[in-house]
Amino acid sequence: MTNAIKRSHDLVILNKTSKEKFKKFLLSLGNKTQNTFNHFGEINTITVTSIAVKEFTRNDKEKFFGFIDGELTVYGFLTRFDKITKKHNCTLGIVVSDTWQKKGLGHKMCQHMIDFAWKHGFTKIWLAVYSDNKIGINLYKSLGFQIEGIFINDEKFNTQNRHVISMARFKNENDYDTKRLDMWKKLNLDL
Ligand SMILES: CC(C)(COP(=O)(O)OP(=O)(O)OC[C@H]1O[C@@H](n2cnc3c(N)ncnc32)[C@H](O)[C@@H]1OP(=O)(O)O)[C@@H](O)C(=O)NCCC(=O)NCCS
Numbered sequence: 001m002t003n004a005i006k007r008s009h010d011l012v013i014l015n016k017t018s019k020e021k022f023k024k025f026l027l028s029l030g031n032k033t034q035n036t037f038n039h040f041g042e043i044n045t046i047t048v049t050s051i052a053v054k055e056f057t058r059n060d061k062e063k064f065f066g067f068i069d070g071e072l073t074v075y076g077f078l079t080r081f082d083k084i085t086k087k088h089n090c091t092l093g094i095v096v097s098d099t100w101q102k103k104g105l106g107h108k109m110c111q112h113m114i115d116f117a118w119k120h121g122f123t124k125i126w127l128a129v130y131s132d133n134k135i136g137i138n139l140y141k142s143l144g145f146q147i148e149g150i151f152i153n154d155e156k157f158n159t160q161n162r163h164v165i166s167m168a169r170f171k172n173e174n175d176y177d178t179k180r181l182d183m184w185k186k187l188n189l190d191l
Helices: 003-008 018-029 031-036 047-057 105-119 134-142 177-190
Strands: 011-016 061-068 071-080 089-096 126-130 146-157 160-170
Touching: 018 047, 018 071, 061 105, 071 105, 089 105, 105 126, 105 134, 126 134, 134 160
Parallel strands: 089 126
Antiparallel strands: 011 061, 061 071, 071 089, 126 160, 146 160
């Protein structure tokens, strides 16, 4: 077992941190990370304070701050929907700091958030991931997320179109792939 993998077991997950630690964490995210996680738009020294203030005042989100030896290394969140018919559902977001990626922290944090969601009455977790984010897609698949849809040319980065994959994890662990394919065929026939 490498030192890094051993250390990942020491991830401490809290529901709060200081604004300063959060800002430092956000500013540490490099271009590659921001290219796959752009939930906050561009993070830089000008935008970081308003991003942190806004995030800390949001009460539609459960926030999860992951620390290794006191250093904030992972931020994850579950966002509730306002719509009364979607109260069983929430969206998941996660970002691991550049130097701590691919050491098992994303998996650990996501599993923690999934357990939290089931404990707090949710029965479905939904997320969106760019089709070119192999690590993200592998992570979610390994946690039991299913592909729900593919949104072609959904976003544009300068001139480059990117496709968005929607994925979901169900508390009942049912695999809905066959149902989806049947519905897809039927919808195409009926139109
Ligand atoms: C995507 C992200 C959250 C994954 O977290 P992580 O800590 O780096 O990933 P982990 O070490 O926990 O690995 C999780 C899975 O990714 C996959 N993975 C790890 N390294 C990989 C690699 N080099 N290539 C492909 N897949 C890889 C494995 O399937 C692994 O599954 P396992 O846990 O069953 O072994 C993290 O890399 C990150 O923050 N990236 C930038 C921001 C981002 O993409 N956020 C998600 C937006 S939807």
